[in-house]
Amino acid sequence: MKRLIDLFKNKYFLVSLAFVVWMIFFDKNDLFSQFQYHQQLNTLKQQRDFYQKETTQVNKDLDELTSDPQKLEKFAREKYLMKKDNEDVFVIVTPKKEE
Template identity: 55%
Template sequence: MTRLIDLFRNKYFLATVAFALWMLFFDKNDMMSQYEYRSQANKLQEEKEYFEKETAQVKNDLNELNTNLNTAEKFAREKYFMKKDNEDVFVIIREEKKD
């Protein structure tokens, strides 16, 4: 018991505890802020990966469009629903069945 009391009277121990409490809860970069920053960084990393995949897909589409004219017509019809003057376009949307 006396060792515990002596420990709490030690100024170095008290300074260390005060510093740790300050850094964990009261500082600008406390634990909650670090958790929020980490979760935001993970979210941004996922968005980056998604947009890198989309960019690669768009580059592939662009390369294909520049090399083949038939592909350009197919792309315009499928993606932008373009049609010739004497054609009708029907868009079929399939709904999933709910059990």
């Protein structure tokens, strides 16, 4: 018990303790902020990976569309409902089931 009292009377220990408490709780880069930064970094990494995959897929689709006219025609018909002059297009929409 005497050692503990002597420890709290030591000015170097008190200054060090105050510094640690300040850095953990009150500083601009406290532990809570560091945790939030870490979560934000993980989210941004996931978004980066997603967009890299999407970019590679879009580039692959673009290469296919520019190299094959039949695929380009199929894409235009499906996505933009384009048609030839002598054709009629019927769009069938299935209703989504509500939960």
